[in-house]
Amino acid sequence: MTHDVRSEKSGDNLWKQLVSLFRKIPSDGYILIGMLLLYCVNSFWLKRRIGGGAGTFLRCHFNDLCAGVFIMAYINLLLHSKGTRIRTLPLILLICLAAGMVWEFFAPLINSRSTTDLLDLACYVAGGFVYWTIERTCPFRGKN
Numbered sequence: 001m002t003h004d005v006r007s008e009k010s011g012d013n014l015w016k017q018l019v020s021l022f023r024k025i026p027s028d029g030y031i032l033i034g035m036l037l038l039y040c041v042n043s044f045w046l047k048r049r050i051g052g053g054a055g056t057f058l059r060c061h062f063n064d065l066c067a068g069v070f071i072m073a074y075i076n077l078l079l080h081s082k083g084t085r086i087r088t089l090p091l092i093l094l095i096c097l098a099a100g101m102v103w104e105f106f107a108p109l110i111n112s113r114s115t116t117d118l119l120d121l122a123c124y125v126a127g128g129f130v131y132w133t134i135e136r137t138c139p140f141r142g143k144n
Contacts (some may be wrong), residue, residue, distance in 0.1 A: 031073035064120040068096040068127015100124030
């Protein structure tokens with residue numbers, strides 16, 4: 001039985017190409033994927049199985065917290081193409097507050113099923129803080 005060195009090298013080369021590709025993805029791309037996964041896990045599994053105060057938080061506020069993180073990751077992913085990003089905590093919190101205000105105060109005007117909830121607004125802002133914390137502490141953030 002002969003051993004084909006070329007296939008090993010091409011396998012190694014493919015692996016190196018994949019690693020290189022993943023290193024080029026801005027950290028905000030990973031954060032977006034993470035938030036989408038958390039949203040799905042919460043929507044389709046957690047909030048149906050957990051009761052009490054934690055269940056109430058998962059049903060009523062957790063997705064708003066994730067939305068604050070998601071919004072900032074999306075904005076910075078778009079800004080990445082221009083070589084810039086929003087990094088300062090006050091600006092991140094202001095953007096999340098503005099997005100939350102639009103959703104909590106404007107949405108009820110156009111959708112009768114929507115209600116204004118100040119705790120949801122606080123969760124948007126808290127999501128901005130979570131985003132800022134992730135960006136400052138996670139090792140995968142790279143130089144983007």
